[in-house]
Amino acid sequence: MPSCKDITEHSSDYLDRNLPWWKRMGYWLHLAMCVHCRRYVDQLKLTIDTIGKSPEATTPNVSQEEIQAIVEKMKQSTKNKDG
Amino acid sequence: MAHPTLPSDDELIPRLLANDETSYAQIVTAYHGLMVHLARAIVGDAIADExxxxxxxxxxxxxxxxxxRSSLKTWILRIVSNTAKSRLRHESRTVSLDESLEESPIIDPARLKPNAHWASPPAMWHADTPDALLASTELRRCISDALATLPPLQRAAVTLRDMQGLSMEAICKILEVSESNGRVLLHRARSRIQMAIEEHEGQ
Structure with a gap:
């Protein structure tokens, strides 16, 4: 059975369902008995969801002008290459 | 997964190779914002656009x-990641991109007993939903500061996975790290943010 330290070290793998089944079983058993680790893993899950909703998670906006400027640069770079 | 407004890679690549301007505009529209997001994670705001x-x-x-060997999107993002890493190395703004892989414990050892079980377990938080946590201006700033101080590759991993929802397989290709190192980067990043929230909640 994993220790509390093991739980903290592999909690992303547990939440992302990336543990082999036998490790997952040990993990699950530990969580069934340890209220502290249940809270730790719940808080990690909440952290992940919060990161996804934070202002930093928003994909930067790109204006039409910026797009056009980049396309011009791309055209220029291929002309330079061809020329 | 390719962007929903784009044609398939099979259709798009020959058009790009033929210097088709409409396809240039399509692909820039679809991916430039994401590229800036990734570049910001690695080099910071000031030069991400460049x-x-x-x-x-x-x-x-x-x-x-x-x-x-990967989707066009993954391959483009790998080029962004490499361009950003080169800029960082060139400007010597970081000692090591791999700082995150050094052996430092996820949890402060003082919080664990010698038998590796909790001595100082996590306390309850005042909120149990992201919206409730983010309603606090102070906590938003605290999360923002914690994200800003992550090592570049950790910040890139959390940006691509938890903000952009990319698969770990794609992320490891983009950042050119092994699957296990990619998972370590992601877990360390998440844990640092979790600790930042916990410290704030404990105040």
Missing amino acids: VAQEAWVAVLRALPKFER
Whole structure:
């Protein structure tokens, strides 16, 4: 059975369902008995969801002008290459 | 997964190789914001846009040699990541991109007993939903500061996974790290943010 330290070290793998089944079983058993680790893993899950909703998670906006400027640069770079 | 407004890679790549301007505009519209997001994670706000623009030129230059071992999107993001890493190394703004892989414990050892079980377990938080946590201006700033101080590759991993929802397989290709290192990067990043929230909640 994993220790509390093991739980903290592999909690992303547990939440992302990336543990082999036998490790997952040990993990699950530990969580069934340890209220502290249940809270730790719940808080990690909440952290992940919060990161996804934070202002930093928003994909930067790109204006039409910026797009056009980049396309011009791309055209220029291929002309330079061809020329 | 390709962007929903784009044609398939099979259709798009020959058009890009033929210097089709409409396809240039389509792909820039679909991916430039994401590219800036990734570049910001690695090099910071100030030069992220410049890095993403530089990456587009590199994409066109390398496209004839693209071997299709990944999707076009993953391959483009790998070029962004490499362009950003080169800029960081060039400007010597960081000692090591891999700082995150050094052995430092996820949890402060003082919080654990010698038998590796909790001595100082996590306390309850005042909120149990992201919206409730983010309603606090102070906590938003605390999360923002914690994200800003992550090592570049950790910040890139959390940006691509938890903000952009990319698969770990794609992220490892983009950042050119092994699957296990990619998972370590992601877990360390998440844990640092979790600790920042916990410290704030404990105040």
